[in-house]
Amino acid sequence: MCSQLWRMVADVVIAVLLFHGFCSAQRDPRYTFMHQATTAPPVSYYDYIIIGGGTAGCPLAATLSQNSSVLLLERGGSPYGNRNISDLAAFGAAISDLSSTSPSQRFISKDGVINARARVLGGASCLNAGFYTRAGPEYVRLAGWDAKLVNESYQWVEKVVAFQPPMKQWQSAVRDGLVEVGIRPYNGFTYEHLYGTKIGGTIFDENGQRHTAADLLRYARPSGLTVLLHAPVHRILFTKRGGAKPKAHGVIFADANGVAHRAYLKRGSKNEIIVSSGALGSPQLLMLSGIGPKTQLDAHNISVVLDQPNVGLGMSDNPMNAVFIPSPQPVEISLIQIVGITHNGTYIEAASGENFAGGARTQDYGMFSPKIGQLSTVPPKQRTQEAIDKALEDMKALPPNAFAGGFILEKITGPFSEGHLEITSRNPNDNPSVTFNYFKDPRDLQRCVDGMKIIENVIESKSFSPFRFDALSVVTLLNMTASAPVNLLPKHSNASRSLEQFCKDTVMTIWHYHGGCQVARVVDHDYKVMGVDSLRVIDGSTFRNSPGTNPQATVMMLGRYMGVKIMHERHVTNRPE
Incomplete structure (x- = not known):
């Protein structure tokens, strides 16, 4: 009896210690399997080689490491210890850092819209505004996913990275305004994708600390995983025998000193x-490895492994348009917390507040700062560095109370409009050239107009009135946001045409770009690259539409989901007869 009691006590103590270690790991994981690529041997061998330690790569690697040896190659560094990543109040600082060591790499699409791609373990989950929400049931059905495993995979992610946000006054006013103007029902706090208005999740905890896909690596079996940082992959290696399909069998990557390694x-x-x-890196790497449109490969003297014209096609970026509303009273600092999911294909979200640490503006409009390229004051093609510098200089002249307020934004679902990606060099660290063709499909433009009309109604709602100056009409607010000679007369007969121009002139990215290696174009429904063996692509480049209102939850889920499926395939195949 005593021995049983002692065993029970010991089990409780062990559980407490494990839980304490798990919680401590959220602050400082100290992953023993994470190393600089300079420490890698010249040649190494693994069961799985995963290229990209981002939003999908981290959960995928953690899952596969349970019963296999896994190498995870990340071109950037570690997110841990970087307060520009971890602190909510510092949002935007990492994206505005243009140094070569920044966790964010700026690129400008051919459309003229300034954008960013991640260069850090954890990927875009280290840079984004933190909103966490699942894809809808119809998205899951159309993707051909197993709904039960999808739900289990979301839950696996949520145990580590998802939280309920604090709802303060400004966000609550936007929420109540959405319900008042008919974006119903009110669904409360939920991760689910439901029509109406809801409070979504966030990857920022109650202390304003970000949790990222890199944190999911704590699920890994340490002896089964090797993570190498600052290890850009230059190409995938293939073998081909007789009439068989090319087979991926290795990679060449470089370390921070430029020394080449093979795995x-x-x-x-x-x-x-x-x-x-x-969405940028995966089609780019396939092309650098000889899989892509032959004309592009020939132009860069890349040996053709597979002439695949669909690589780089289907590139889309969900356009975002927003209105700044000055407030007669102070507002909280908040990123995305609420969303109105409409039936007309537009999502309404909001962000607010300005941080004056020691009198210095550390956010400058947060996720709408010219510092990070979100410059709506001039049309896309005119967003030069000179225009950004002028906007920042003009902001310095404004009094602190000019920054009290927030933005209400609309993002369209889909989108219908598509573009393409092309490589610009044989260096994997160089940005490819990408065109998104915002609003090329007129249905996207109509959705933007519809979204802007909803925003107008929210601004004029009774629920939002404490945070609105009565003297500032919606027309004035639109012109303040655009600060351009746009003829905006929303209450007159030419309203739609005026709002169409506003949408085109003030379009920004919400960093939800996807495509380039789409299912049924480049990969099959098991994410295997068609036409070659032993190669898959698992990330947002495979999407035809952005899932849910914000994709990060689904990208993390996909990493876990496919990891479980691949493990099961391996187990079934290796099971004795």
């Missing part, structure tokens, strides 16, 4: 290379 798959029919480098 190969161990012998085994189920061993694979998996690309999880994001």
